Amino acid sequence: MLTRKLGKHGPQVSALGLGCMGMSDFYGPHDDAQSISTIRLALDLGVTMLDTADMYGPFTNELLVGRAIEGRREQVFLATKFGIVRDPADPAKRAINGRPEYVRAACEASLKRLGVTHIDLYYQHRVDPTVPIEETVGAMAELVHAGKVRFLGLSEAAAGTIERAARVHAIAAVQSEFSLWSRDVETDGVLTTCRRLGIALVAYSPLGRGFLTGAIRRPEDLAENDFRRQNPRFQGENFARNLQLVDRVRALAAAKGCSPAQLALAWVLAQGQDILAIPGTRYQARLTENLAALDVHLSAADLGELERAFPLGAAAGMRYPPAGMAMVNR
Numbered sequence: 001m002l003t004r005k006l007g008k009h010g011p012q013v014s015a016l017g018l019g020c021m022g023m024s025d026f027y028g029p030h031d032d033a034q035s036i037s038t039i040r041l042a043l044d045l046g047v048t049m050l051d052t053a054d055m056y057g058p059f060t061n062e063l064l065v066g067r068a069i070e071g072r073r074e075q076v077f078l079a080t081k082f083g084i085v086r087d088p089a090d091p092a093k094r095a096i097n098g099r100p101e102y103v104r105a106a107c108e109a110s111l112k113r114l115g116v117t118h119i120d121l122y123y124q125h126r127v128d129p130t131v132p133i134e135e136t137v138g139a140m141a142e143l144v145h146a147g148k149v150r151f152l153g154l155s156e157a158a159a160g161t162i163e164r165a166a167r168v169h170a171i172a173a174v175q176s177e178f179s180l181w182s183r184d185v186e187t188d189g190v191l192t193t194c195r196r197l198g199i200a201l202v203a204y205s206p207l208g209r210g211f212l213t214g215a216i217r218r219p220e221d222l223a224e225n226d227f228r229r230q231n232p233r234f235q236g237e238n239f240a241r242n243l244q245l246v247d248r249v250r251a252l253a254a255a256k257g258c259s260p261a262q263l264a265l266a267w268v269l270a271q272g273q274d275i276l277a278i279p280g281t282r283y284q285a286r287l288t289e290n291l292a293a294l295d296v297h298l299s300a301a302d303l304g305e306l307e308r309a310f311p312l313g314a315a316a317g318m319r320y321p322p323a324g325m326a327m328v329n330r
C-alpha cells in the first residue's frame with residue numbers, strides 16, 4: 001500500500017484512506033454487516049486511515065467504526081471530528097460548537113463510542129465563528145497533552161484560520177473537499193498555506209460524492225432521502241451540465257484503461273505528495289476498485305487532457321446548499 005506523510009511532522013499513513021460516512025448517513029440505505037466487512041477488507045488490504053465523525057448518523061457511524069476495528073486497533077490510523085452539533089430528533093438542523101468545554105466533552109464521547117483510548121487525528125469539523133480559533137485549538141492541544149489525541153486537524157478552515165491555529169499547536173492535516181469538480185483550495189489560499197506550514201491536505205469527497213464515477217446518471221438514481229438531492233450540483237440543469245463533464249472523464253478513463261473512479265482518485269493524488277484522499281464506499285468490490293487507483297499513473301499529457309476536459313471551476317452549481325456553504329469558514 002502506498003503511504004504518504006501526514007504533513008511535515010506527521011506519520012506515514014495510507015495515501016488512500018476509507019471514508020466511512022456513507023455507511024451510516026447521507027447517501028441512502030445502509031447495511032452495517034456489509035459496511036463492517038468493507039472496513040475490515042480495507043485493513044486487510046493495507047488501508048490505515050479510517051475517517052468518521054461524531055455527527056455522522058449522528059453518532060452511529062463512530063459506533064460502527066468502533067465495532068469494525070475491535071481487536072485491530074493497532075492497524076488503524078483513526079480520524080474523527082467534532083464541532084457540528086445535530087439534534088437526533090431533527091437531524092437536518094445544524095449548530096457549530098468550538099467552545100473548549102464542548103471540545104473536551106465531545107472527545108470523551110467519541111472515545112467511548114469508538115471503544116478506544118486515543119484518537120489518532122482529531123479534527124474540528126467546522127470552525128465556530130463565535131469562538132476564537134486559538135481557544136478551540138488550545139482545548140484540542142490539551143487533549144494531545146493528556147494522551148487522548150495524537151494529531152490535530154481542521155476541516156473546511158480558511159487560510160487565515162489555519163495560520164492562527166498552527167501558532168497554538170501543530171496542525172497535521174486540513175480536510176477539505178477536493179476533487180476534479182471541487183478545487184476551491186487551489187484558489188482560496190488553503191493549499192498554499194498548508195504547504196507553507198507543512199500541513200497535509202486530506203481530500204474529502206474525492207469522487208465528487210460519487211458523481212465523478214459516472215454511476216449516477218439521473219437525480220432519480222438517488223434515494224428519496226439522499227442528501228445529494230439537496231446539493232445544487234445534483235439538481236436540474238446543473239446535473240445535466242455536470243454529466244457532460246463526467247462523460248468526458250469516462251471517455252478519458254476508457255482510453256487509459258481504468259475506471260472513471262480510478263481516474264478521479266489518481267488525479268487527486270497527482271496534485272501533490274502532501275495530498276491524501278479518503279474515498280467512501282459501502283461495498284468491497286468498489287473499495288478494491290478504488291484502491292487500484294494507486295496503480296494508475298498519470299503523465300503530464302494525461303493531466304493536461306483532464307484539465308482541458310474538466311477545467312478548474314467548470315462544475316455547475318455550488319458544492320453545498322446555501323446553509324451548508326454558510327458553515328464553510330472563509
Ligand SMILES: NC(=O)c1ccc[n+]([C@@H]2O[C@H](COP(=O)([O-])OP(=O)(O)OC[C@H]3O[C@@H](n4cnc5c(N)ncnc54)[C@H](OP(=O)(O)O)[C@@H]3O)[C@@H](O)[C@H]2O)c1
Nearest residue numbers: 019020021204205206207208209210213261279280281282
Ligand atoms: N469534512 C467534511 O466536512 C466531510 C464532508 C463529506 C465527506 N467527508 C469524509 O470524506 C469521505 C468521502 O467522501 P464522500 O463519501 O462524501 O464522497 P466520495 O468519496 O467522493 O464518494 C462516495 C460515493 O461514491 C460512491 N462510490 C464510491 N466508489 C465508487 C465506485 N468505484 N463506483 C461508483 N460509485 C462509487 C459511493 O457509493 P457506494 O457506497 O454505493 O459505493 C458513495 O455514494 C466521507 O466518507 C467522510 O468520511 C468529510
